[in-house]
Amino acid sequence: MELKTLQYFVRIAREESITRAANALHITQPTLSRQIKDLEKELNVKLFNRRNHNIQLTDEGVLLKNRAEALIEMSNKIQDEFKVIDKNIEGNVYIGCGETKGMEVIANIFNDIQDDYPNIHFHIYSGNADDIASRLDKGLLDFGILIQPVNLNKYKSLYLSTSDHWGIIAKKDDVLAQKSDVIKEDLVDKPLICSRQVLDTAIDKNDFTEWFGDLFNHLNIVGTFNLAYNAGWMVKAGLGYAITLDSIIDTSKESELTFIPLEPRLISKHNLVWRKDHTFSKAAQLFLDKAIDVCQ
Incomplete structure (x- = not known):
């Protein structure tokens, strides 16, 4: 063949x-x-x-x-x-990421590298944790940005300085939208739309399921998603409340949606990960060196 x-x-x-x-x-x-x-x-x-x-x-x-x-x-x-192995540092760096503010750190590293190495090009693949892990394992990506909770056992990783806050997306005219924050008792009888990643009870330390505690098994989960953008449409249609991260779904003044944080606060950190046995190109190694400098 x-x-x-x-x-x-x-x-x-x-x-x-x-x-x-x-x-x-x-x-x-x-x-x-x-x-x-x-x-x-x-x-x-x-x-x-x-x-x-x-x-x-x-x-x-x-x-x-x-x-x-x-x-x-x-x-x-x-x-x-x-093509570039015997040349100065140039070539391609492949990175997978979800919808996260962690991309801000990565974009700044891209910009710094481009100033000195204009022939290095960066390629972003967007997906959820499973998509990114699959492509990392196949060698199709050099790095991935993963949002906690996630299993890091297979990878080497760095903590990024950024983090996301969990909350719910609701319509602005909804009764919960009048609250400054929501507690788990507010949500136990509500129709919820959740990320499939956070529902994975096989993850060793799943802060999301721990936040709900004994109430987790009593949640009324009417829908799931892998990327949050479409969850916003589900909320607009009246299907339920989306439990997601801040700054992903549009909740600006013009939007009919609003974000209400969970209380007590639930924060997810971001990890830059790579396969333990991955062989880096010169360009990818340069990116990793820069990322280590930024994250230390």
Whole structure:
């Protein structure tokens, strides 16, 4: 199985047409069809369901597409690193992060590095903790910014100087919006929309579940989310109250939503993490050195 064949396969999957894929790849349609037939024979599976006007992936095809995209991305990353390996410090740094104020620290480091090393480029992947951990484990990211609570056992890490405060997002005309803060008893009978990450009871030290204590198992959780932006729409629709971090969902004067902090205050710190066995490019190592200086 060659990487080029996987690239052809991914292009067909995206175009949903061998004809369009062949035109985009500047090869003949019979040649492309033969490549895919050989790939199906090699794997002993059917990758596409062929219809009159387009083709669709089978379940096996979806699995291969996910694996192939990761391999292609890793191949591109390796090529980028070796293009600059014998040059001055330049290249790409790949960082994954959630919705957090911790990005402010990282952006300032980016800016400092760019002043002296204009040929270093930074690439941000946004996602939740599971997304970022998966890409770190596959070597697709150099670093991740994770928000507590999270399991750090697999990684080396630095604490960033930033932190987020937990609270609820409610409509401004809601009864809870009149309070300066909310306690757990205020929420036990309310419809709640929560981050899937904080509901993970397998995390060794989960400050979120500990904050609710014995009431946690009695919460009325009507919905979950992985990134908070869409949770704001759920609140606007009247589904419930979103429990999330401050400064993520728009609660400005023009918004119909407001943020009310939890009491006692619940604060989540931020960690810059990287895989223990990860081999850094010169650019990524420079970023790490700068981050260590800032965080000490």
